Amino acid sequence: MSAFARVRELLSAELRQIAPPSVGFWQILGGLTLFLLFLEITTGILLMVYYRPSADEAYESVFYIINDVQLGWLIHGMHRWGAQLFILLVLVHLIRVYFAEAYRERELNWVIGVVLLLVVGAFAFTGTLLVWDQRAFWGTDAVRRVLAEIPIVGRAILYFLWGGTELDANALLRFYVFHVGLLPWIAIGLVMVHLYLVSRQGIFHRAEAQEQQSAQTYGDIVLRGLIFVVLSFGIVLTLAVIFPVELSGRADPLTYQSVKPPWYFLPAYGLLKLVPKAAGVALASLGVLGLFAAPWLGRNSWVAWGLGMLGIATVALLAAYGWRW
Numbered sequence: 428m429s430a431f432a433r434v435r436e437l438l439s440a441e442l443r444q445i446a447p448p449s450v451g452f453w454q455i456l457g458g459l460t461l462f463l464l465f466l467e468i469t470t471g472i473l474l475m476v477y478y479r480p481s482a483d484e485a486y487e488s489v490f491y492i493i494n495d496v497q498l499g500w501l502i503h504g505m506h507r508w509g510a511q512l513f514i515l516l517v518l519v520h521l522i523r524v525y526f527a528e529a530y531r532e533r534e535l536n537w538v539i540g541v542v543l544l545l546v547v548g549a550f551a552f553t554g555t556l557l558v559w560d561q562r563a564f565w566g567t568d569a570v571r572r573v574l575a576e577i578p579i580v581g582r583a584i585l586y587f588l589w590g591g592t593e594l595d596a597n598a599l600l601r602f603y604v605f606h607v608g609l610l611p612w613i614a615i616g617l618v619m620v621h622l623y624l625v626s627r628q629g630i631f632h633r634a635e636a637q638e639q640q641s642a643q644t645y646g647d648i649v650l651r652g653l654i655f656v657v658l659s660f661g662i663v664l665t666l667a668v669i670f671p672v673e674l675s676g677r678a679d680p681l682t683y684q685s686v687k688p689p690w691y692f693l694p695a696y697g698l699l700k701l702v703p704k705a706a707g708v709a710l711a712s713l714g715v716l717g718l719f720a721a722p723w724l725g726r727n728s729w730v731a732w733g734l735g736m737l738g739i740a741t742v743a744l745l746a747a748y749g750w751r752w
């Protein structure tokens with residue numbers, strides 16, 4: 428028997444196995460998130476072919492990608508819209524894992540998940556500046572001003588991330604290095620450990636679900652997953668075509684522009700508008716620590732539910748406040 432036929436036989440035997448009843452729609456979210464990470468990396472590599480990470484050329488190179496490169500506008504649009512859907516899916520995946528209490532006996536994987544969430548945020552933040560238009564420049568500069576007010580460590584953080592205390596060519600180059608040279612490796616490494624732990628520990632079952640009979644095979648689950656992969660690819664493609672990316676003017680450090688952050692940073696923005704900057708950073712850090720500690724704080728189902736709802740309400744109210752500001 429040829430190696431190909433052997434692999435096919437093994438695969439079809441695996442796909443015909445009966446899957447546990449607890450693997451349903453919600454467990455597809457993790458796989459979809461993985462697909463979007465792959466889409467972001469692929470479109471990102473294509474954009475790197477023409478992108479120039481220097482303050483003199485960055486804006487012009489993005490302008491060139493959008494207006495002159497064959498299908499450049501589509502790849503650029505898919506990278507932008509894919510990022511939005513990616514962030515949304517990571518958040519929904521987190522909420523599903525939390526409310527299913529699937530962090531039980533999977534504390535390490537939860538902690539790795541929270542680090543992945545921070546990495547996704549860092550991707551979005553560093554990627555925004557690369558366009559080097561007015562919105563990107565003044566949006567990033569607003570964060571620089573917040574960091575500069577943090578006592579003791581503020582300047583050190585700025586020197587590490589910005590390469591100085593001003594937003595200039597140094598910062599652009601550093602953000603580029605983080606965005607394409609560092610964060611993808613961290614994300615891929617963490618995702619590999621995350622998936623290894625899922626495969627070793629199995630998908631979380633509630634005790635009552637374990638007793639139910641299941642009629643679905645792994646083939647059914649893979650097919651369902653693939654349908655959603657095609658669907659999400661279609662959504663990103665459609666959004667990129669219907670709402671093409673528009674640049675604001677080239678970054679001008681002498682002409683201030685007030686910028687509202689994208690939806691996923693609105694809670695942090697709302698918090699910083701509500702309390703003094705240093706206190707806002709301290710409270711946000713406390714929130715992130717709380718997220719890390721969630722599996723231990725939510726040992727009791729009622730407490731977990733209460734804390735989860737409180738967290739969602741606080742984030743939603745802060746986002747609404749940031750939006751109205």
Ligand code: HEM
Nearest residue numbers: 454457458460461521529530536537540541543544630631
């Ligand atoms: C790049 C981001 C991420 C990717 C690609 C990813 C991928 C996956 C996949 C494929 C699964 C198995 C299927 C499922 O349960 O949905 C999974 C499970 C899990 N994920 Fe994620 N994930 C990511 C982020 C996160 C985040 C932000 C958290 C929480 C803070 C998290 C916590 C977990 C936990 C605890 C499980 C085990 C759930 C169970 O056993 O039912 N993940 N992840």
